[in-house]
Amino acid sequence: MSVLAIVSIKNGAPTKSGLEAASYAANYAASQGMTASALVAGEISGDGGLGATGIAKVLHCTEPVTDSGQWAKLTEAAAVQLNASAIVASHDHFGRAVAPRVAVRLKAGLVAGVTELPSNDLVRKNVFSGKAVADVAVSTAIAVYTVTPNAFGVKDAPGQATVEPFSADLGIAREKVTGFDSASADGQVPLPEAELVVSAGRGLKGPENWGIVEDLASALGATTACSRPVSDIGWRPHHEHVGQTGITIRPNLYIAAGISGAIQHLAGVNQSKTIVVINTDPEAPFFKAADYGIVGDAFEILPKLTAAAKELKA
């Protein structure tokens, strides 16, 4: 038996969350005395860095596959060939479309958004928007897991994976991709993958004031985000909206300026490892969820933080 990670490729290399899924698969396999393989489709060079996550073998389908139904068929064929007892994918746009299809095809139970390796036949995931965790049991012979981005990370394992060509009968592609519109500002890591995030809310008073937010983000190499009202009124683009009804993120550092910390906002950011809150109101609820706080005016504090961050990097 073995563990199979399915990994999506972007610009010739595995995505960050794909590498995390591979690392999760490798560590889970090691804990069970099994080996882990990874399935990729599209162009990669060498083993795509998957060996360095602990993957022993890469099954490489040279044709790019964008159709979720075809990806599921490819995965099923690989799982059968490898006699896989667990399939691991990233809990991002790729894993959310493909993993559930794989679970149906393999009659496997699926646990979505896991944050830790299974132990004693239970696997942990976040529920209620990060306000609780659940330990879940899977009763089927094969289990499918999707791994929350930035939760498990990539554990380095020195090594090179063997690469084998792989193909299967995929039928026709029914989901036709016709275009791509890049959302992130030049050089910014996409929000769901970002490890550093600088976010601001209605306290910033207007879109013309976002320069001080962007300055701090660029000094830190962070990605910008915002609260919902800010994107609703059009001060900032929709894809920056984090929270219950926007994107859920889990960065190493989340800096929130001029955001009150409503429960629906917290739902999207409360799993961040370190939270910094800057707010003029010492009673702002966000301070209760923060690791560091500054009671003060964002218009004064942010530029000072930018200067200090630049000095540190220099």
Next chain:
Amino acid sequence: MKILVCISQAPDTTSRIAFTEGDKAFDSSGVQYIVNPYDEWYALVRAIELKEQQGGTVTTITIGEAACDPIIRKALAIGADDAIRVNAAPEDSMQVAQLIAEQAQAGAFDAILCGKETIDHNGSVVPAMVAELLDLPFVALATSLEVENGIAKMTREVGGGEESVEVALPFVASASKGMAEQRIPNMRGIMSARSKPLNVVEASADAPTSVSKFTLPPEKGACKMIDADRPEELIRLLREEAKAI
């Protein structure tokens, strides 16, 4: 177009989260339930808009017990034509997907719209399972949807941007922010919802996963306050203490 919208109930976003039955079940006492926001604001409203543009019907489906009826009536008040409730307690996404797929097959729908995820289970898996069970194309995290000449054109969230995708009808999609704007039901909608059909179906399916225990996350330690006159102290702590930068 005949559209099926999958509607789930979710605890109001401000609910206190607590557990009972030896931490195996959510404690619903005193909890106000709402329509899962992604299902209501984005999937349902877009389905109704498409019906208003092009004619057709909007049916909702909910897997859940009678306690779900108020949120189903709300969906009818917003503008759905009729509703199906499969009378089973949802335990697992595969079980829910199977029950939805059975009804969807019987109804021969042109489009099946879901929300991106339920805010209690945070699975984001039921929609793709429904698609696979029905052997249909699937678009996850769709932010817009237009239908023309039997082709659905969508944009969807992918890492770092939005992709445009096309699929032929019938299809399944999960709706994310951007697809539509929230609608507040008006008085006429609320009145007419009372007489719209809500068909209750008895069915069951196996659940391959189960929650063995819920736990609340550990309380955050106290927030360390930093003097507003010395913000550079924060940068130092972030580097040396939190090791975040």
